[in-house]
Amino acid sequence: MSQLLSEQKSSASRAETFVVLESSDQTSQFGGLLILSVIAAATGLLVLLAPNMPWSIRIFSIAIVLLTLRFWGGFAVLVAVQLDLLLRETQRSSTFQGPVGMLTVFLIIALLMFINRNRELLKRAASRPLSVIWARIVAALKGEIAFEPARAVREIRRMAGGLIRGVAILTGCVFGSRILLSMLPGRRTLGRDLQQWFLDDTSVARSSLLLVLVAAAWILCNEISWRQLTRDQTRLYLRSVFLVIHHADLRMVVRRGLKLRSRAARGRKDLTAATGPVEPKSIAE
């Protein structure tokens, strides 16, 4: 019986397929292409911003944003777009009310997503000396860099998966934010809304219920996170909580003891005796 079981187990293990993992240093087959696409897309968007500014300032700003891409990813691009909107967009503009506005926002965030996804590639490329980058470009043009079709197919599949997932998330986010924005009180209606809320009889009851719910959710979250801690983490947590509570007293005692000991050691003119013999045992497994 046991032999049969072991045979079954071994056949099951044989049937299990293992994917061979790639080293973290492995570069993408489309690395150069992706980097160029990121730079081109970011430049395209930035060129569209602030059309009234002189070209010299625009080129300077674009250069700064592009140079910081590898450190800040899409942050600098987002800030540039936000500044442009802040300075150029008119109040209650109808441009962003309809589907065109939503599509514009969708495209901007898609670009941010594209930049962020390829930030590692930018970092890696920027960390190399120029001569190496140039040599790689020359080698690529000469066709000396080996192209592995199997890996390329895998990467294309991964990229397609990421694209679908990204589009789904972004669509949801843009629609959700549009709905949320329509629910949020505006500057004009804020005073009236607050007045209405205060005058409503059920406000206190609703607030109390909300508070209870928040407290319950907080307790629940704490309980869940406590139960997810490992044994070592819980021990360290208890130790550190104890230490935080008694920190002042313990510190006073320890510092006084050290001061007395160093004074005594100075008296004996033997500083090496101050530490005393310490025999740490091996780390508990």
Place this chain on the structure above:
Amino acid sequence: MTALAKWLALASIAGLCLGILREQIGLALLSLSVLLWLLVEWLLFAWRVRIELRALSLERSVNGRSEPTGILWAGRNVSIEVHLRSSIIGIGPLVQIRDVVPENLEVSNRAHDVTIRSRVHSAVFRYEARVLGAGQLRLPGFRIAMRDAQGFFRAERFLPLVQKFRVLPAFMSAGDAQPIVKRINSLPQHGIHRLQRSGMGSELLELREYVPGDPPKSIAWKVSARRDKLMTRQYESEVPVRLQLFVDGSIGTRIGGFGLRLLDQMNFVAASVAKAAISAGDPVGAILFDERGLRRVPSATGDRGFHRLLEALSDFSVNPAPSPDRLTNRLLDAAMSVVAEQFPDLMDARVNHIPFFLFPILPWAQRRLRNRYQLAAVIAHLYRLSPAKQIRLVYDDGLMATYAQHFLSQSGMAWMEPVVTIRSRGFHDGMARMEILSAALARAVSQARDNEVFVVMADLLECVPSLSHLMPAVKMALARHHRVAFVCPSPTFLRPTAESTNIRSLSLPDLLLAAEQTRTRDLASRLQYELRRTGATVSISGEANAIQLVLSEMAIARTGRVAAGGVR
């Protein structure tokens, strides 16, 4: 949450507020969309961390074996294979898995660091590594870093999977010690050698006149008849050649990277010589000495005896607790980085709370103190220290230095900066070591029988002034007709010949090597002069030359000749 996500959130909140206040729909919509995007990514990431990481299991097999303990050999390659299994939903993408390897293991091409780039349910990665030095090798586990595709969130965990290995020293086969050609009438048993002293062997040594008390069996009747007086046959003594190894493991021999320590050179010579001797059937014993005292490995023969000796050398090569040093920033930083790598769970601010303190006010000083509090908490947790001692770790530099040194040493770091302070060569050598060695040698002589070969492997280059303490024991051993050979490891791994001091090129490493070699040669010549006067032989290297020297000494001992010692 990474800095990028924080900055994006900040810009989005600011943009949303401004958009609502200024009634700019586009700005508000963009900012709110980015905020929602961050929220969705966070939710997805949190789900991945909670579900995927918990279901992840890893299994490592070293040379095809996945047992928690085992034996490896220094200087040899090991193949390591890691199997990864997840739940039905799988794991990935963008999960970086790194098998944390100690300094004693050299991995080529960083193949122990892999990334899951697409969702997988079971995966495998393999890498080759080379074990550098004898002692112990502990593979603690895996460091797993999970991040999202955008780089907004990052979670690091350490999955412990401890495997401990005893690393036996490397050795080389020095050829067959038994002569193939039969040069004598009767070959003695395996491990028994002729000695040109009278004994009860089978080979004739000489004839002498009969003296009362000689056994009648030994009377040579034919010769007695020819000479007309009773003559007695004297036979050679047949005894085993006992090899006694003295291995020095003092602080000076343990400093350096694994595989580059003087102790590693001595282990190599000791193991190779022992292998050759045991192949010839000779018993081999050892006396291992350092600042902690002596450890005697009884003489033994056969494969079992050889393995017992190797195991003793391996245990002896494990670095003991380093001597307390002063606390430096480098030591603290090294301890912090190891803690952050091997115990990221314990560095989490949610479980490792830091008490509030106002002073120091300077931000960098405060950050340093906060780091020290965190480090003290982890060390106190690992070594089971009391809370008072944990606070002492923060304020007592000496105590923190001691524990940080121990922690780093036990984590598999070599005895180099910052674990121990490297002082000038010869700092650690002194009278004490000479006295220990002298006592060990004297004791070995007192317990020895005929035909012993004493091989002293010690870092004596810096100890020429204190050699006078050792000389009486060496002279006594030689006077008792034992062979004494000294093997001094060379810090440059090269024999200090005249050619070796030549400057190969004007590059800095070559100039430094030539300077070091010149100094070694000077010290070696003084040492050789002192030891040659007594009749001992000396080899200044831990390579094949030293092994040949010891083997030739053994060959001399086997034949029973008394040859003058020399310099090899």
